[in-house]
Amino acid sequence: MLFYTNPQPLNAENHAGLGIKPIEKPFSFLGKAHAVPLTVNEFGLASTSYPIIFVGKDKMPIGAMGVRDNENLYVKDGAVDPDFYIPAFARRYPFVFANDSSQERLVLCVDRDAAMVSNKPEIPFFQDGQPSEFTTNAMNFCRDFESQRRRTEEFVKEIDKLGLFAEREATFQPRDNSGNNIGDAQVVAKYYAIDEQKVNALSEEKIAELQRNGMLGAILAHNISLLNWSRVINRALRAQEADAVQQPQGGSDGPSLQI
Numbered sequence: 001m002l003f004y005t006n007p008q009p010l011n012a013e014n015h016a017g018l019g020i021k022p023i024e025k026p027f028s029f030l031g032k033a034h035a036v037p038l039t040v041n042e043f044g045l046a047s048t049s050y051p052i053i054f055v056g057k058d059k060m061p062i063g064a065m066g067v068r069d070n071e072n073l074y075v076k077d078g079a080v081d082p083d084f085y086i087p088a089f090a091r092r093y094p095f096v097f098a099n100d101s102s103q104e105r106l107v108l109c110v111d112r113d114a115a116m117v118s119n120k121p122e123i124p125f126f127q128d129g130q131p132s133e134f135t136t137n138a139m140n141f142c143r144d145f146e147s148q149r150r151r152t153e154e155f156v157k158e159i160d161k162l163g164l165f166a167e168r169e170a171t172f173q174p175r176d177n178s179g180n181n182i183g184d185a186q187v188v189a190k191y192y193a194i195d196e197q198k199v200n201a202l203s204e205e206k207i208a209e210l211q212r213n214g215m216l217g218a219i220l221a222h223n224i225s226l227l228n229w230s231r232v233i234n235r236a237l238r239a240q241e242a243d244a245v246q247q248p249q250g251g252s253d254g255p256s257l258q259i
Contacts, residue, residue, distance in 0.1 A: 001096070002033060002036070002037075002089075003029050003033070003090070003093055003111070004093075004094075004096060004111045005111060005113045006111055006112045006113040007096055007098065007109040007110065007111050007112075008109055008110060008111075008112050009098070009107050009108070009109050010095075010108050010109060010110045010125060010135070012126045012129045012130070012131075015110070015125050015126065016125075016126050016129070017119050017121075017124075018110075018112075018117060018118065018119055018121060018124070018125050019117075019118065019121025019122070019123050019124035019125045019132075019134075020116050020117065020118070020121055020122065020123040020125075020134065021116060021117075021118040021120065021121050021122050021123075022116070022122060023115055023116050025078035025079055025080075026115075026116055027075070027078075027080045027086060027090060028075070028078030028079075028115075029090075029093065029115075030065075030072050030074075030075050030080065030086070030090055031071075031072050031075040031076075031078060032070040032071070032072065033065065033072050033090075034064070034065055034066030034067070034068060034069060034070065034071050034072055034073075035055070035062045035063065035064055035065060035066070036062060036063050036065065036087045036089050036090055037060060037061065037062050037087065037089045038052060038061045038062060038063050038087050038089070038152075039061075039087075039088060039089075039145070039148035039149055039151070039152045040061065040148070040151060040152040040155045040215075040218045041148050041151070041152075041218075042085070042087060042088060042148075043061075043217075043218045043221035043222055043225070044217070044218075044221045045085045046063050046085050046087065046221075046225065047221040047222070047224050047225035047228075048085065049063070049074070049083070049084050049085045049228065050063045050064055050065050050074070050084075050085075050225065050228050050231070050232060051063070051064045051170070051225050051226050051228045051229050051232065052064075052221070052222045052225040052226075053168075053189065053191035053192065053193065053226075054156070054165065054191060054192035054193065054194075055191050055192065058153075058156070059156050059159075059160060059165060059192050060156075061152060061156070061222075063085075063087055064170075064189065064191075064229075064232060065232070066232070066236070067188050067189070067232060067233065067236045068236070071239075073232060073235040073236055073239060074235075088141075088145050088148070089145070091141075092138070092141055092142050092145055093111065093114065094110050094111040094114035094116065094117055095108060095109065095110055095111075095138045095139075095141070095142050096108075096109050096110075096111070096142065097109070097142045097143070097145075097146055106142075106143075106146065108135075108138070108139050108142060110125070155215060155218065158215065159194055159215075159219075162198075162202070162206070163198065164194050164195055164198045164199055164219075165192045165193070165194060165195070166192065166193055166194075166195040166198070167190065167191075167192060168190070168191055168192065168193040169187050169188075169189065169190050169191075170187070170188040170189040170191070170229045170233075171185040171186060171187050171188060172185065172186055172188055172233045173185045173186075174186065188229070188232075188233060193222070193223075193226060194219050194222055194223065196223055199216075199219060
């Protein structure tokens with residue numbers, strides 16, 4: 001699972017002395033995530049930071065935060081860009097729900113290897129054998145996230161059912177210092193997007209329905225977010241210049257989003 005290396009079911013017997021200690025850069029783990037899953041209720045805020053795209057067979061919505069594996073262009077030296085929207089998928093860390101199929105329930109887990117998890121905590125997981133207020137709040141956050149994750153799955157299924165998805169490519173055109181094109185445009189990413197023309201071709205009744213259930217707002221946020229491709233690509237190019245890395249034009253070492 002993305003970010004988690006040693007998730008363990010949280011219980012007072014095994015984790016009585018554990019808790020959270022504040023660390024200087026709590027989201028440094030995001031630095032190696034060029035793409036992070038999003039829930040549909042986050043589209044509005046996320047659209048101000050990076051492209052929201054749909055990937056894979058299940059058309060999972062993700063925030064595209066880089067153009068290379070293990071490189072988040074919104075995190076530098078472990079510090080997150082203050083204007084960057086941090087997805088709930090990352091904000092719930094080091095907690096996560098796991099399915100307990102034997103009892104048909106969700107179990108709260110914690111990544112024992114997370115940097116902020118300590119046996120000398122400032123914020124304990126348990127007090128007098130019971131979950132602390134912090135742990136209870138974490139459980140509620142994860143429960144809300146799970147609810148939004150399921151709502152997102154239904155959103156994607158409905159968009160797919162209506163035939164609104166279309167395959168897209170994000171490209172960038174290399175230019176010299178004078179702004180002249182150099183070589184061919186390079187493909188940065190291949191993904192699914194919600195086609196605006198297909199949405200506009202829906203009946204007035206269906207559009208009104210999408211507006212009532214909040215889906216239309218999410219669609220518009222997604223479409224607006226795609227304007228951020230230029231932001232991501234420009235960040236990638238600036239990062240390359242800062243590292244003084246020579247990239248062959250049109251070669252395989254150019255920006256390439258791997259999802």
